[in-house]
Amino acid sequence: MSEVTLTCVVCPAACELKVLSLPSGEIRVEGAGCARGVEYAKQEVLDPRRVVITVVKVKGGDLPVVSVKTSQRVPKSRIAEIMRATAEVVADAPVEIGQVVAVCPGGVELVATRRVKASADQRAQGGLRENAGQHVLKVE
Amino acid sequence: MKLKVAVIGAGVVGASIARVLSMYENFDVVLLDREPDVGWGASKANTSVIHPGHEEDPGEHPVRARLCVEGNRLWRKWVEELDIPARWPGELMLFYSEEEAQRAARYVELARLNGVPGVRMVWEEVKQIEPWVNPGAVGAVYAPTAGLVSPFEAVAAIVENAVENGVRLLAETEVRGVRVSGGEVCGVETSRGFVEADLVVNAAGLHADRVSHMAGVELDFRIKPRRGEYLLFDENVHVKPRMILHPVPTPVTKGVYAVTTVHGNLMLGPTADDLPEEEKDNLSTTEEGLSRVMEEGSRLLREVPPRDRVIRFFAGLRPEPPRGEWLIKAYDDPWGFVNVAGIRSPGLTAAPAIAGYVLELIAGEYDVRLSRKPSWNPYRVGVTSVRGKSPEEVDQLVKANPDYGAIVCRCRLVSKAEIVETVERMRRIGLERVTVDGVKFRTTAGTGWCQGQFCRWGIALIISQATGTPLHEVTVKRAGYGVGDVKVLLRGGSSC
């Protein structure tokens, strides 16, 4: 039987949880203030996962990097390996938001969370650009 | 034939000497400094006060007294010629009792002896003359010729003008020896090789004792660092004394000053702590020192803003020579070596006058028949700034160059145009490394209430583009802005 203590992050109450893995395979959670806390604890003990958020390099963009996230939650144990892989990625500008910029070993997709324009058009760092706003800019 | 002159130390004293020598055909001047920029030693961190000269005892220090009064007069001209930010508000030496008043009266007498104009005692009127005075003060010695400059900007301006007039600047060049041959100096050994010189002028500030020893003179002369800590308040605090306020001096220090700097910040300081001789780089601030500054400041002022309106604190080191005595001397042996050492307060004030004095010394001692350069240009124009201009004037500037409308530093209202031009000027005076701090001290960008959190990277990007340096290699003060690209550590530290 093994025992792990966790802090619940489901709500601000931050209950201290004691998670017992019984020989029967059953997981028992103590200290949770609600059912969601029990679920959280079980997931954390059996298969903890995270969305990894980082940046990767961009070639020919108006910014040298683009922010990315993994398309799904990945096992915590694989984060270091995924991060090392991101060091090798170089995306080509332009990069659109939502675009898959690379696939890491194990099929984990890195999805762009920012727009990076090609540097040739000398545009700003994503978002609404000055020229794009011209049609609504009314200056008397 | 021209005399080759190496001036060691591009502080306010060395820079002023270089400028004055550049007026004459006789000299070919190279100005050396160990830092990446000029004016980073004692010249940068001080009260910024141009003293009237009524605190100098002509019996005790005749040269100091004379050069202080003359320096005050010369600064009026130099700030005009060189477009240096300055104000001339006058100062009040506050006293708090009849007994202290009697001690203070001595300074009126010294003023008379030194020929300082306008110094007088004021009593209850002091609170009308300066409403921010602490009500505990019973009166003051009023010295109307006291002024304020931006000391770093002053050095930068002097160097720009000196270079324009033929002086060569070598920054990041540390002097390691003075070469003497046959009883004459023939140059200086530096971290970047040998610099040939017929005359060597030692204006190395805190390190001038070491340079003097290299030349084999004044082997007992030792300079001690005296540390002073300062507090700078947000320019938006309402406490803004118009005049310079300070207490009646003690033998150790002139005491804590309260001034509104030329850039509009209330500044309090300095403390005076004598450090061991080996701590000439110890610019640490201490909680104890800063509390003392706050306390002394509250004796001067009716109200001191709360500590959370302090935007920056810093420490400066003053070079303290034995008995407070300046060592200004041209030597026969080795011929061509000139000490301008131990220039403690009022060194900033006296610097232009010291430069003139050194010129006379050189001309007299080494028999130089001075000949003015007809082409010598006394003027230097500062970078045009958006701050302080009316919207109409700014509009005109922007029409000529849109970068004047791109505000990089929001607190101090500094535009991209000003930063771009400052970077160009820094390169023009010969700085190989354009630092963010160098730009900051010249333009005030990053010296406001946010302390650069919204503009430091903007300034670094401009430097990066102008000099072709990768952003992480742009120097902030002495180190790079970063250690590599964002993935450098994941690759095991190797650059890409």
Added chain:
Amino acid sequence: MLETKLDLVVVGGGPAGIAAASKACELGMKVGLVENREVLGGIPLQCVHTGFGVHVFGEDLTGPEFVYRLIDRLQRADVGLFLKSHVHSIELKAFDEKIVTVLSPKGVQRLYAKAVVFSTGARERTAFEIGVTGERPDGVYTAGEAQTLMDLYGLMPGRRVVIIGSGDVGLIMARRFALEGAEVKAVIEVLPYPGGSMRNVVSCLRDFGIPLYLSHRVVSIRGGKRVEKVVVAKVDEEMRPVPGTEFEVECDTVVVAAGLRPNVELLEKMGAALDPATGGPVVNETLETTVPGVFAAGNALVINDLVDYAVEQGERAAEGAHEFVSNRSGSVAWKRVVKGRNVRLIVPHYVSGERDVVFYARVKSPERRVFFELLGSDLKLYQQGVRPSEMIRLRAPSSAISNLGDRLVFQVRPLE
């Protein structure tokens, strides 16, 4: 010089400003939105982590993704955009006449408006403000600066990092540094509890084995060219360092994440009253400051934990401005909002009782199993736990407020 006549000028194009401008447009006002940078979006543009938009869009988005969604909404509105534009000054010509002078690479423009919304965001507290003494070597960054460098300009500030402050910003930066291979030596927190949410303490620090020192302070920084170490000390209840408890942590980088302060420089110059507890302006339920027709929203009003609240405040301010511009804001006998037991701050400061009001509050110290309640009314919100780092949002219907006296006391009451 260009001149533009508008109903409303919104100063600051972050989430609160975009929301205010969009809403004001929907209400039929003629709006100008002034933004310093060349892009809209504000600080979330540099926040690559998630946690944005859970309330507004019902999705957990990253900062840039959230901003693009907001901007899409704005693009459908008819807003005059003034990008790369710096507000030089605001002149109060009359009660309902303001002149906003704006500098930009296009020249100087004068914007004439009846009302102004300040959504100027916040700034970070610096090492100087929190009294860190010692040397001043290179290698000291605010968290926002470090974030900008890493996630916009692709630069790694340093290798061995100490973070001052365990607010959400400090925690998130600890994780960012750790993910990119830096060694995060410690997070130092002066308070006896973490400044950020427990969720972030767990996912940013525990996941990476980063030590958190509570009730500790960085007293000084040491180093020549670059940071070499920090001196840390335990603090007593008054947050003063306890002599003899000092220890050193070797590092080359110090990241200051010591909290945010509303950007109120312009408001201060206009004479708006400020609340020392929030650092932002004193406002009524329409988020109007003590300067008539001048409103505040987002972090310029009060430091929010959720961008969703900033958006909500932006919209509220736009509604307030609309009432002001259409002369529907008469004279009101305002009721004062008063802080009761364990309430550190609460916004707004004045309410009428004539409409529903959303209150934003923070507690002084953590408590478990409490009610946040309005004294003398039925209005109460049960909370499993409250912490200074987690803002309490409470919607109060006018019925709960209207029959109370001229003082509304909010308090935190333990269940037992």
